[in-house]
Amino acid sequence: MAVVWKGAGRPVRGRTHEPPGPAGLPLLGNLLDLRRDPLAFFTACADRYGDVVSLHFGPKPALLLNDPAEIEPVLVGRHRAYPKPDFFWRQVTAVFGNGLLISQGSFWQRQRRLAAPAFAGPKLASYADTMVRLTEQMLDGWRTGEERDLHTDMMALTLKIAAETLFGAASAEDMTCMDAALADLRGEIASRFVRPFLIPDAVPLPGHLRYKRALRCVEGVVERIIREKRFFQDGDDLLTALMNARDETGEPMSDRQLRDEVVTFLLAGHETTALALTWTMYLLGRHPEADAAVAAEASAVLGDSTATDDDVARLRLAERTVMEGMRLYPPAWVIGREAGADCEIKGYRVRAGTPLYVSPWVLHRDPRFYDEPEAFRPARWKDDPVRRLPRFAYLPFGGGPRICIAHRFAMMEAVLILASIVRRFRLEPCSKQPIAPLASITLSPLGSVRNRVEARHNPLIRGGSL
Template sequence: MAETSSSVSELSSRPAQRERPPGPKGVPVLGNLFQFGRDQLGYLTEIAHTYGDVVGFDLAGWPTVLLNDPDDIEQVLVKNHRSFIKNRLIWRHVTAVFGQGILTAEGEQWQRNRRLAAPAFAGQQLLGYGADMIALTNRMLDGWQDGELRDVHVEMMGLTLAIAAKTLMDSEVEQDIADMDHAVTDLTEEMASRFKRPFVIPDWVPLPGHVRYRRAIATGERVIARMIAERRANGYEGRIDFLSRLMAARDENDCGMSDRQLRDETLTLLLAGHETTALALSWSFHLIGQNPEVDRRVAAEVLEVVGDRLATVEDLPNLKFTESVILEAMRLYPPAWAIGRESLEEFEAAGYRFGRGTTVLISPWVLHRDSRHFDQPETFLPDRWMTGLAHSLPRFAYMPFGGGPRICIGQRFAMIEAVLLLATIAQRFSMEWQRDRKITPFPSITLRPKGGVWVRLSKRRPAARPLLPRTL
């Protein structure tokens, strides 16, 4: 404990001078919760612009600070990360979904979960997923028609779910994709509502949102239970996919995971393992559909690098502009739009002192639109990533996958998947966003496109289509 206290006292190199940072006034009891809940993205942007890099406010009795300086963020997420936990203000609402999986666990439980999951996202195991990603994408594209309208957000959610099931679980979920898509939508909408509440309403209370929430969890559990039952029936010893590794894992007492532990880890990875990529691609197509020149450049790069064959992971180093489109889409529309921590003891930041139990908010939505770090921050400019910007930015000015020890374990998986899928789709189709279809950023646990991403499809010329057979 003495070591931890010492590190906390060093949280800021600047001497503590003031007790309360600037921030907006609130109302009794609710504080600033109403304004925050009404427009979370707009409110965080407004108070950052008005009050600066450290903003104090109150969310129904939960003292909260918004940090907008990369150095202060690094202190919280990296240098003193042991003095902070995942924020209970947010996660207390959704324990029924994630249980004690890698997303929500703390301490030794989290470290054990992370160790078990890490091999599935490392080295040759990770690169070996590419062929399945491409095959499943082309299977989807075989059902697309020239000139038709499609909601590519729905398409990407289904595709990335199938890829996560195949690559991480070695399972087919084609028959479950529609049900899982509805379940994820119900979960995210209910989570968004819960995050605005000053108190927890038990899940058993028969509110309409709670009914949909419980039904969505049951859908996910049904899919997971089938996967586990199939694996037990067919055997998992010697298999290297994520689910098999979990089922074969033993602790120091030679005990395996309980069914509940398997459920928590598998459901967490299945849900989290597909949504980030689906959102990155959905927002990419929204932006590409409004910028025909970007669409042409992606197609030209893919034609030059890949030609008329199937893309492979070996092509990734040469798909620089395609990757830049993904990076820029995640800058403007970061899937993880806000990151929350809670202090375990007093700490300092930017010359201010904060007490134990303070909620710390870090918003990639705000950071990624900061003109101190990004020229023309509201403009979609993929070329900004072609000139070494990633190496010149402060470490925490751009953080679509979070940061520190709890950075998204699947970030490499997500980037490989996003670039390969974008290249494969661009090889066969171009898209025009339909401006009459309203789209609104919807902040829940992730940043979803409310209203969908409706585009009109146009087939590319035959020379840009893959000719090799597509098999799983």
């Protein structure tokens, strides 16, 4: 009889209806391991137990899937049978409402069709000028020798870009309100991400009070801008495009649905791009040769001009560098689904309601798919290796029909911002100590990412030394 390893090294003889996995504590299951270090826990589970791992979060069983062949039907082939898990999203419906991030079924399909044109074609290209202009404004305020917290800078920049591309303009007062409010919302959402039970918003916990106060601020700004857009009926921004969209029956989005989509994009959209840029520049700061190569490309492509949409296709090394940054530090480090009905995965019976987890962090560092998986090597993306990788071995934006609707927006934004920065400045880490990632709902740095900025001596750029 075959031996199947299960629990903390315990051999279980014979056939089993449950995949192998780590033993947990009574009642808590593997929750403490998950809370202590989810990245290390998921990585160790994949290394020890293989492609399908049995977990228990509290009394509820769950599965971790590490085989692209088993991930494909969950995200694509039979995606309707594997909806997003309801437990976590019930805790944040006050924020996201019924926006694209959490809506399901035919309503989600309708919203996706309505929103898609705003993130494609000429409309997508039109956002490039805003991205570059706001980046150059930020860089004009940098001075040689000063220390910058890259995470703080990237969060502020991508929020400004999101607000202007969404609304066309936002007042300084609105931006100040939203910046602080979105930070409070992210903090509370992160707390709820690891909470094993539901606590109603009405319970007056300090985090809940901050959460509701922040939500009032964001909703107030968004709803006022929607009213103004309805009145003036013009604009070339994303919100106007969403307002003008019509479904097959000629119906537009309601104001409530517009609010849900705008808040979703503000919260989910700007943070993930900011994190992708933060981690990419963190890596470049520790790899001077890679940094110099990206800067040389940016200087050669852009010359003495600022970047445009037409330059994105020529900034190939910048694109590969962002891809490698997102491989090592995927902003969305885990993807959740659940079995909508009893099913079978790799020969194991799975009951309806079982949560299923796919971790880009684990997949992107799997030596089956990547040589030297822990190494920062942008050159690995030369000659389009994505076509040779197993599907879903690389999924920084998710995959299948529910791939992030703004993934092209995010890649264009990241490439243009990165090229604009490295062309003008070199970033030197203020400390040699590595920065640990904090795995919450996104993968953020644990602490600040402080770098000293040094102007590039490029005679083509604003007098060279800035």
